[in-house]
Amino acid sequence: MIGLIQRVSRASVNVQQETIATIGNGMLVLLGVEREDNVAVANKLANRVAHYRMFNDAEGKMNLSVADTQGEVLVVSQFTLAADTRSGRRPGFSTAATPVQAKTLYHAFCDAMRQQGLSIATGQFGADMQVSLVNDGPVTFSLQVTE
Template identity: 60%
Template sequence: MIALIQRVSKARVDIDGQTVGAIDQGLLVLLGVEKGDDDAKAQRLAHKVAKYRVFSDNEGKMNLNVSQVAGSLLVVSQFTLAADTQSGNRPSFSSAAPPAEGERLYQHFCQHCQSLGLPVATGRFGADMQVSLCNDGPVTFWLTA
């Protein structure tokens, strides 16, 4: 399971011109689910995202997590994170989880983040989404479980 997290001052997801999820300060989480991922990996990654210290303290050092700055998560499914790009000019998605399992684990990840006390907004699994964000820093990290 892969999470590409971006520290944002705001972010939103639109589908067919309608905003379906939006946050102010927090983390945009692009979530990729791979074959072999399970509930335990989703929970480990949710804990990692929740506790990852990427927000600045009073001294300007990255010492605070999303909860400590009263931030939110915007979680967007992105199967392309599971792409194999090692050869050729076209990515292979053979390592991505099948859609039904990917959606189940995406929902499990989001629910676990909520159980950790984080406000969570989402996109819609499998939809054609337009994601807008203001990356604060810019700060972007690739996390795995």
């Protein structure tokens, strides 16, 4: 499972010109689910994301997590993160989870984030979404967790 996490001052998701989710200061998580992933992997990544120190403390050092700052989190499914891009000019998706598996694990990840006490907003799984964000820093990390 892959989480592309970005520190944001705001982010939102639109579906069919309607805003379905908005957050202020916090984190945007683009989530890619792979075939080998399961609920344990989703829980492991959620714990890592919730406590990943990417927010500045009083001294300007990245020592605080989104949980520490009580920031908001927007989680958006991102199928293309599971692409195999090691060669060629076209991505391959043989390692990506099926839509049914991905949806189940996307919701498991969101539930695990909520269990961390975080305020979670979500995109719409499988929809054509327009994601807007103001990346604060910019700060972006790619986290990958396997069993």
